[in-house]
Amino acid sequence: MSDVRTNLVAYLLWGATCYGEGVIAGRNHAAHGAQQGPFQDRAVFFSLLPITVVWVRIIAMFNTCWYIHRNIFLMSHTTFHRTTGFDQFSLAPLVQQGVTEAGFSEPRPIQVQTIPAALAGADILGLAQTGTGKTAAFALPIIERLVAERRPGPCALILAPTRELAMQIHSDFERLAKFTRLKVITVFGGVSERPQVRALRDQPDIVVACPGRLLDLMRQGKAMLAQIKILVLDEADQMFDMGFLPDIKSILAKLPPRRQNLLFAATMPNEIRTLANRVLDHPHVVELAHSTPAATIEHALFRIESDQKIGLLKHLLDSDGFTSGIIFLRTKHRARRLGVQLNQMGHNAVALQGNMSQRQRDLAMEGFRQGRFNILVATDIASRGIDVAGVSHVINFDVPNTPEAYTHRIGRTGRSEQSGKAFTFVSREDTKILRVIERSLGKTICQLPSPKLNSTAVHSAKTRRPRSRKRRSTRGGVSGSGKVLSSYRTANKR
Numbered sequence: 001m002s003d004v005r006t007n008l009v010a011y012l013l014w015g016a017t018c019y020g021e022g023v024i025a026g027r028n029h030a031a032h033g034a035q036q037g038p039f040q041d042r043a044v045f046f047s048l049l050p051i052t053v054v055w056v057r058i059i060a061m062f063n064t065c066w067y068i069h070r071n072i073f074l075m076s077h078t079t080f081h082r083t084t085g086f087d088q089f090s091l092a093p094l095v096q097q098g099v100t101e102a103g104f105s106e107p108r109p110i111q112v113q114t115i116p117a118a119l120a121g122a123d124i125l126g127l128a129q130t131g132t133g134k135t136a137a138f139a140l141p142i143i144e145r146l147v148a149e150r151r152p153g154p155c156a157l158i159l160a161p162t163r164e165l166a167m168q169i170h171s172d173f174e175r176l177a178k179f180t181r182l183k184v185i186t187v188f189g190g191v192s193e194r195p196q197v198r199a200l201r202d203q204p205d206i207v208v209a210c211p212g213r214l215l216d217l218m219r220q221g222k223a224m225l226a227q228i229k230i231l232v233l234d235e236a237d238q239m240f241d242m243g244f245l246p247d248i249k250s251i252l253a254k255l256p257p258r259r260q261n262l263l264f265a266a267t268m269p270n271e272i273r274t275l276a277n278r279v280l281d282h283p284h285v286v287e288l289a290h291s292t293p294a295a296t297i298e299h300a301l302f303r304i305e306s307d308q309k310i311g312l313l314k315h316l317l318d319s320d321g322f323t324s325g326i327i328f329l330r331t332k333h334r335a336r337r338l339g340v341q342l343n344q345m346g347h348n349a350v351a352l353q354g355n356m357s358q359r360q361r362d363l364a365m366e367g368f369r370q371g372r373f374n375i376l377v378a379t380d381i382a383s384r385g386i387d388v389a390g391v392s393h394v395i396n397f398d399v400p401n402t403p404e405a406y407t408h409r410i411g412r413t414g415r416s417e418q419s420g421k422a423f424t425f426v427s428r429e430d431t432k433i434l435r436v437i438e439r440s441l442g443k444t445i446c447q448l449p450s451p452k453l454n455s456t457a458v459h460s461a462k463t464r465r466p467r468s469r470k471r472r473s474t475r476g477g478v479s480g481s482g483k484v485l486s487s488y489r490t491a492n493k494r
Contacts, residue, residue: 089115091140092147094179099140102175108133110288115140117284124262125276125283129411132288135172138232138262143177145230146205153183153205157225157255158232159248160210161239163188163358164365168387169234170208182206187223189213190358197222211239211247218254230260233279237265237272237404245271252279266411267404297414299422300446301434306427308450309397310341315451316395316423317347317375324374325393326412328400332379338397339377349375380405389415396424399433403440423448 085106086099107115110132118124118141128134142156149155160166166186173184185199187209193216200207200223207214207225217223231252233239239248261279265272276283304312316322329335332353339351350364350373367373369388376388380400391413400406406424413420424445426434438444 086140089119089140091144095140095144095147095176097179098143098176101178104136108136110134110286111137111140113286113288114138114284118260118262119144121260123260123280123283124264125280125285126262126264127266127268127285127287128264129266129288129407134234134264135169136176138234138264139169139173139176142206142230142232143173143180143182146182147180149229150181150205151227153203153227154200154207154225155227156206156230156232157228158206158208158234159214159239159251160208160234161242161244163190163210163361165235165387166208166210173206173208184208187214187217188358189216190361193217193222200224211244211251215247215250218251225255228255228259231255231262231279233261233263233275235265236263236275237267237269238408240269240271240275241404245275248275266407269404296419297410297422298419299410299424300448301424301426302448302450303426304450309425309427312425312450313395313397314345316393317342321392321421323392324368324371324376324388324390325395326376326378326391326409327395327397328378328380328409330379330398330401334398335377335379342375342377347375348373349377351377353379380409387415388412390418391415392420394420394422396422399424399426399430400437401433403437406437406441 086096086104088107091099110126110128111134114124114126114134114137118138124138126134126137138158146155158166158169160169166188170184170186173182177184183202183204184206185196185204185208187196187200187207189210189212193213196213197217200217207223214223218225233248239245261281261283263272263276263280263283268276302312313327317325327338329338332355335351335353339349342349350367352361352364356364364373364376365388368376394410394413396406396409400409410422413422434445
């Protein structure tokens with residue numbers, strides 16, 4: 001209908017202006033020839049005839065009509081067809097369909113700054129906190145490119161520090177590539193390598209891997225990566241903290257030299273900066289306040305004695321605003337013990353530690369995501385892979401050892417532009433590391449007054465212990481919450 005209106009307006013204007021335009025052109029057809037419309041070349045030929053003025057007038061009329069029609073058409077389409085949201089990236093229809101199905105409407109800042117450059121083939125250096133939407137920032141350009149250039153894979157490799165993060169990235173890729181025929185697989189330790197080897201033989205398009213297991217398979221000749229065109233190093237600073245830097249360098253040495261590289265990190269220690277300088281070629285840099293917690297996180301501290309931490313924790317967990325939370329401790333033994341105590345206090349808690357089998361970790365994370373457990377007790381080894389929507393609280397039961405760990409821990413809440421709260425328990429021996437964290441943040445962390453605690457509740461929570469080691473279930477799947485996890489698995493079997 002809009003095209004009909006456009007044509008009607010154009011020809012009405014033509015009828016009103018053609019006579020005057022023709023007269024002007026007849027008087028000075030040389031000047032009018034500078035417009036170079038589609039019919040202008042005919043005017044040059046017909047001007048040689050005796051009836052020059054007549055022909056020039058006719059050609060001028062056609063030229064005027066053409067210009068009016070073109071300009072009105074462009075104006076109407078510019079006005080009524082402006083691109084918004086993810087349409088601005090001009091993604092392939094199948095990719096855009098996946099974006100819409102995933103519920104993405106407006107791109108987030110890191111996506112706006114990263115996707116166009118990545119689509120153009122540039123290397124990317126992204127400095128951004130977790131929870132800012134960076135997975136989609138590199139996933140969409142990869143999917144878009146592989147949809148347009150289908151070839152035997154694997155063509156894209158994403159390296160991540162933890163199994164949980166690798167699984168989360170895999171899940172995001174599958175959602176966004178839902179309507180394409182791209183195959184995405186994961187490669188990580190803690191499980192049998194046989195299914196992963198079979199999946200690699202099928203030449204998947206995208207591989208999401210942890211460095212240790214991938215390097216093992218490469219050395220055995222079971223992971224062939226000669227076709228890699230895109231490499232992503234996600235959470236590169238965490239991979240360095242976990243000692244993966246030598247493995248990463250070994251993997252890089254076996255990849256094709258001509259490829260696109262994308263490196264993302266929340267912080268930029270010297271070692272990662274050196275790696276970035278080595279890997280990236282004139283990268284497009286995206287930096288989003290990487291040294292401080294997200295504005296959506298309200299973080300504060302409590303100064304409290306170590307023997308009062310359990311009582312304060314119980315007070316926070318029983319508060320009205322608490323819906324689900326992650327509690328961080330330094331060691332797996334403390335995490336396991338706290339998981340036991342919280343379950344004895346009547347909470348649905350599950351502990352997540354580095355020495356658990358992959359099945360145990362999967363059961364724990366699945367239960368937490370589905371809401372069967374509303375408290376996750378974790379150590380730093382697992383903190384980077386936790387990406388669960390709607391976490392209302394993060395509690396640092398133990399102060400983290402580094403400023404980077406502080407930022408990563410509390411980044412588990414306030415994700416996807418939702419608000420969250422993070423509290424840190426600070427005892428006397430934590431004063432030194434607290435000063436280091438505050439110096440890194442560039443400001444003092446707000447200190448809240450300690451609430452009045454019920455001394456009876458504090459004493460009972462502190463002195464309770466598991467009844468017997470023999471009765472603690474190891475078959476349940478997760479230390480410190482075997483009974484809860486056993487019931488969860490039983491319910492799923494039904």
